[in-house]
Structure formats: C-alpha cells, structure tokens
Amino acid sequence: MTHKILAINPGSTSTKIALFEDEKEIFTETLDHPIEEIEKYDKVQDQFEMRKDIVISFLEEKGYDINELSAVVGRGGMLPPVKSGAYEVNEIMLETLEKRPAMEHASNLGAPIVYEIAKVAGVSAYIYDSVRTDELQDIARISGMPDIPRTSTSHVLNTRAVAIKTAEKYGKKYQDMNFVVAHLGGGISLNVHEKGQIVDIVSDDEGPFSPERAGRVPCRQLIDLCYSGKFDKATMHKKLRGNGGIRAYLNTLDAREVEKMIDNGDEKARKVYEAMAYQIAKGIGELATVVEGKVDFIILTGGIAYSDIMTSWIKKRVEFIAPVEIVPGENEMESLAYGILRVLRGEEKAREYVE
Structure with a gap:
C-alpha cells in the first residue's frame, strides 16, 4: 500500500x-x-x-x-x-x-x-x-540567572531528520545513537541527540554568529550598548537578529558572495568567514561534553553545508571527536x-x- x-x-x-x-x-x-x-x-x-x-x-x-x-x-x-x-x-x-x-x-x-x-x-x-x-535535561535549563531559564529553540525539524537518516544509512536505529548536529543557514543552531532525544542545544543567540545573526556576544558590553542612548530597542534587536553576523562585517547575507570575496583575495572576508567556522566547531565541542564525548557522528546540515570551504574548516577542528557526515540542504x-x-x-x- x-x-x-x-x-x-x-x-x-x-x-x-x-x-x-x-x-x-x-x-x-x-x-x-x-x-x-x-x-x-x-x-x-x-x-x-x-x-x-x-x-x-x-x-x-x-x-x-x-x-x-x-x-x-x-x-x-x-x-x-x-x-x-x-x-x-x-x-x-x-x-x-x-x-x-x-x-x-x-x-x-x-x-x-x-x-x-x-x-x-x-x-x-x-x-x-x-x-x-523541548526535551532538555533539567540540568541544561539552568542558565546562571534565575530570571532567564534556558529553553529549547533550534532547527529541530531538519536536524532530527538528518540524524535519523544517518542512523539508517549505517543500518542502526536513531534511538541507539548519539549525534551532534549543526544546522548552518541564515541562522545557525546546534543540538545534541542522546538515544533519541535532543537533550541540549546551542541556540542562535548562544553560540556561533551566522550570515544575519550576532550569536553569543559579551553580555556586559551588550548591556552598556543598550543603555548608551545611541540605539532604541528595535535597533538593538536588529543588531542581534537581521543585521548581525556576516552582514555586519561584510554587508552581505550570502555565503556564496563571501566565498567570491575570498577567492578575490579579500583577507577580511576570509578572517570573518573562518571565524564563523571556528565558532561552529567550538559549539560542537561544547555539546560533545554533554554525552561525555560518546558521539557516534557529527552532522553538518543546512544551506551553508553545501560549502566545501566551510565544512572543511569545521571538519578539521572536530573530526577528532567523531566522524563527520555532511548532509546539505534544509530538507524541511x-x-x-x-x-x-x-x-x-x-x-x-x-x-x-x-x-
């Protein structure tokens, strides 16, 4: 049927x-x-x-x-x-x-x-x-500030699908494996899957910057900027989501444009783009500790996972943790x-x- x-x-x-x-x-x-x-x-x-x-x-x-x-x-x-x-x-x-x-x-x-x-x-x-x-462990909800408990917001639909697909590819069950998955798109989020549950995440405001989002920034300086009188609330929100990240540094949202800039010898573009890879790798390492390093696969997905230069930079830093699978696209x-x-x-x- x-x-x-x-x-x-x-x-x-x-x-x-x-x-x-x-x-x-x-x-x-x-x-x-x-x-x-x-x-x-x-x-x-x-x-x-x-x-x-x-x-x-x-x-x-x-x-x-x-x-x-x-x-x-x-x-x-x-x-x-x-x-x-x-x-x-x-x-x-x-x-x-x-x-x-x-x-x-x-x-x-x-x-x-x-x-x-x-x-x-x-x-x-x-x-x-x-x-x-939201399947976070209780310990993952504690942020350090009782006013702001951590909640789960990540690219669940695509990351869970590619984890299930990777398990099937190797003849195993998703529920028997551990994955760290990084979704690389206009926004970037990461999560760790332990035996069929997403037990912790790095959300788009806790970790790597992305083409349009600032990611994790120093909190004290952020507070100072909010109260500097230079920017209103809406502008500050835009600095974090919409006008942050690569856009703020290079005035483009398109990773393909950044790679053209790099090919043309733009050292600033290369440094910013590699910094994004560096931060993504740090996020993967951070989540690997949640499962005490017992990671079966690291998966890179999302639109930017089509980029050979980006995935190679990340892979170089994290493949000591676990094998890296690249499953590009949104797949929603x-x-x-x-x-x-x-x-x-x-x-x-x-x-x-x-x-």
Missing part, C-alpha cells in the same frame, strides 16, 4: 507545499505572497484564509485530487514546549495557536491549514517536530513527509496534544 502525503510549510512571505508518494517526491512548490498582501493583515493568524485558499487553488489548477491523500502534515508552530515527533492536530492545538501562541510566527498557520484540508479529504492532519520541541518538506510516513507505517506513534 502506498501513502500520499501533502506537506505544508508556511514561511514569512511564502507557503511551501510538497506532495510525496511514500519516499518519492511528486512535486514541491513555493507559493509566494507579495509583501503588500502580507502587510494587509495585522496578525499572522489573520492570513489563514488567504493562505489556505491559495494552497487549495494551486492543487485544483494542477489537477491534484485531495481525496487521494493519506494524510496532511504542517510545520509545527509556536506552541508551549512539546515533545519531538508527530502530533495529530486537534481543536485544543488550534485554539492554542490562535489565542495564545508562544510568539507570532508564520509556522503557527501550519496546523490550521492542514486541518482544514484534511477535513475535506477525510484523513488525519499532523504536525511534526515542532519549532518548540522531506522531513515533514517522512515523519508522517513513519506514523502511517506504524514505525512511530503520533501524540495527542493536551495543554
């Missing part, structure tokens, strides 16, 4: 959709939403009908019959902390995302869109590996579909969402 799974991933100005038949990708499409359209809505949740209608119209135009679907899966939104894996979308989840999400985020639209489509198709709707997956649509495929095949169980 084959399974047809529709995956939906809402982003800030687009909605990605993909259809899979078992492991085979039938299509992937990015449905763009012009910024002037997005700006008509006061809240992300207000975009629900617009985005749902665009997805359904696209499927109708292409002649895809939703009645042939086995399941629909969406990107998990900003729920209160949840476990990894699949959750079946229910009314409690929808109410939470609508009325009390942890924060405004386009991913909050994933569950309501797939729920409506699944209802028409007569199948179940799921989310998988929510953005808010595949990750969503494959997760639910495992549920449909009885290899995983979907959880019931309760507050």
Whole structure:
C-alpha cells in the first residue's frame, strides 16, 4: 500500500507545499505572497484564509485530487514546549495557536491549514517536530540567572531528520545513537541527540554568529550598548537578529558572495568567514561534553553545508571527536513527509496534544 502525503510549510512571505508518494517526491512548490498582501493583515493568524485558499487553488489548477491523500502534515508552530515527533492536530492545538501562541510566527498557520484540508479529504492532519520541541535535561535549563531559564529553540525539524537518516544509512536505529548536529543557514543552531532525544542545544543567540545573526556576544558590553542612548530597542534587536553576523562585517547575507570575496583575495572576508567556522566547531565541542564525548557522528546540515570551504574548516577542528557526515540542504518538506510516513507505517506513534 502506498501513502500520499501533502506537506505544508508556511514561511514569512511564502507557503511551501510538497506532495510525496511514500519516499518519492511528486512535486514541491513555493507559493509566494507579495509583501503588500502580507502587510494587509495585522496578525499572522489573520492570513489563514488567504493562505489556505491559495494552497487549495494551486492543487485544483494542477489537477491534484485531495481525496487521494493519506494524510496532511504542517510545520509545527509556536506552541508551549512539546515533545519531538508527530502530533495529530486537534481543536485544543488550534485554539492554542490562535489565542495564545508562544510568539507570532508564520509556522503557527501550519496546523490550521492542514486541518482544514484534511477535513475535506477525510484523513488525519499532523504536525511534526515542532519549532518548540523541548526535551532538555533539567540540568541544561539552568542558565546562571534565575530570571532567564534556558529553553529549547533550534532547527529541530531538519536536524532530527538528518540524524535519523544517518542512523539508517549505517543500518542502526536513531534511538541507539548519539549525534551532534549543526544546522548552518541564515541562522545557525546546534543540538545534541542522546538515544533519541535532543537533550541540549546551542541556540542562535548562544553560540556561533551566522550570515544575519550576532550569536553569543559579551553580555556586559551588550548591556552598556543598550543603555548608551545611541540605539532604541528595535535597533538593538536588529543588531542581534537581521543585521548581525556576516552582514555586519561584510554587508552581505550570502555565503556564496563571501566565498567570491575570498577567492578575490579579500583577507577580511576570509578572517570573518573562518571565524564563523571556528565558532561552529567550538559549539560542537561544547555539546560533545554533554554525552561525555560518546558521539557516534557529527552532522553538518543546512544551506551553508553545501560549502566545501566551510565544512572543511569545521571538519578539521572536530573530526577528532567523531566522524563527520555532511548532509546539505534544509530538507524541511522531506522531513515533514517522512515523519508522517513513519506514523502511517506504524514505525512511530503520533501524540495527542493536551495543554
């Protein structure tokens, strides 16, 4: 029996959709939403009908019959902390995302869109590996400042998928292995997987800088800068996320542009880019201590993992810890579909969402 799974991933100005038949990708499409359209809505949740209608119209135009679907899966939104894996979308989840999400985020639209489509198709709707997956050990939650406990925010969907894929590649079970995974994209986060759970992380504001984010910066100087009178709160937030990292040093967000600069002999570009690799390697080393160095594989993933120069710099510093696997790309649509495929095949169980 084959399974047809529709995956939906809402982003800030687009909605990605993909259809899979078992492991085979039938299509992937990015449905763009012009910024002037997005700006008509006061809240992300207000975009629900617009985005749902665009997805359904696209499927109708292409002649895809939703009645042939086995399941629909969406990107998990900003729920209160949840476990990894699949959750079946229910009314409690929808109410939470609508009325009390942890924060405004386009991913909050994933569950309501797939729920409506699944209802028409007569199948179940799921989310998988929510953005808010949190399986941290208690010891990992202590930050040093009781006012600010550590929580888990990392690129769970892609990092967990590539860890499962790497385990399968070597004929082993994800639940029997330990991984340190670094997601290298516009934002960079790292996590450590111990026997099937993400037990600690280095979030995008705790570790390496990235193309647009400042990462971990000296706290005392940051406080001084906040109270210097030179910048307002919004500007300081932008310095950390949006205008930080490589952009702040080299005025570009594109790692490919940085590599062209390096090829043309730009020493500053080389130093900044290598510093990013250096910090990523430090983060990997930091997380290896969580499992007392018992790491089966280090995995480099995300868009920047396509870069030979970046991955070679990181690999040189960390391969003494464990073998390094490079699995480039975001892999989000595949990750969503494959997760639910495992549920449909009885290899995983979907959880019931309760507050």
